[in-house]
Amino acid sequence: MFFDSWTGLGRVLVVGVLAYAALVLLLRVSGKRTLTKMNAFDLVVTVALGSTLATVLLSKSVALAEGVLALVLLILLQYAITWASVRSPRFQAFIKAQPTLLVYRGEFLPGALKQQRVTREEVMAVLRAQGRRQLNGVLAVVLETDGSFSVVPGGEGGTDPDPPTLEAVGRL
Numbered sequence: 001m002f003f004d005s006w007t008g009l010g011r012v013l014v015v016g017v018l019a020y021a022a023l024v025l026l027l028r029v030s031g032k033r034t035l036t037k038m039n040a041f042d043l044v045v046t047v048a049l050g051s052t053l054a055t056v057l058l059s060k061s062v063a064l065a066e067g068v069l070a071l072v073l074l075i076l077l078q079y080a081i082t083w084a085s086v087r088s089p090r091f092q093a094f095i096k097a098q099p100t101l102l103v104y105r106g107e108f109l110p111g112a113l114k115q116q117r118v119t120r121e122e123v124m125a126v127l128r129a130q131g132r133r134q135l136n137g138v139l140a141v142v143l144e145t146d147g148s149f150s151v152v153p154g155g156e157g158g159t160d161p162d163p164p165t166l167e168a169v170g171r172l
Contacts, residue, residue: 012057015064019056022068023049030075033082039096039145045078096145099169103141105154116143127151142169 027034035049036042049071056067085092102112102123113120123141126149132138139154139162152165 008060011060015067016057018064019053019067019071023053023071026071026075030079034075034078037146040147041081041095042078043146045074048074099145099150100143101140101166101169102143102149103135103138105140106135106138108135112143118143123149139163140166140169142166 035046037046052067052070052074056062056064056070081095085095100112100116102109102116102118108120108123113123126141127135127138130151132151137153138151140150140152142150142152144150152163
């Protein structure tokens with residue numbers, strides 16, 4: 001169906017502007033951390049916010065007040081979880097994944113690759129994307145908590161000490 005009614009279009013226009021304004025206001029009040037992509041939990045909240053906004057816009061069965069309340073609830077829950085994880089290492093360990101070392105001193109770590117379900121080819125694609133031609137000269141490749149990869153350059157001889165950025169990385 002291409003067109004239902006002018007009333008439907010008017011509802012989307014009015015509710016869309018108001019819901020969008022409410023979301024922008026809520027995000028400004030809640031701070032930058034609300035929409036970060038630091039881990040999988042953050043991604044889920046960001047997707048849920050977008051899905052909620054879309055539902056409010058397009059579903060006639062969801063009132064604007066209900067949609068705004070849903071946005072407030074998601075943002076408050078995100079705030080509470082991040083507040084608790086900053087203050088409690090045990091809670092943080094429960095909520096967030098650890099980064100995982102996949103390559104160390106130019107050598108693949110097969111156990112880590114298998115556990116994280118990452119192939120050698122995927123790691124090589126990451127290295128190519130960063131302009132690396134080979135593994136030597138790479139101290140580490142880390143699978144971060146948000147699913148991205150980090151490449152830590154290192155010396156050719158492999159005798160450089162580990163940088164502080166690798167302290168919290170899980171090794172298998």
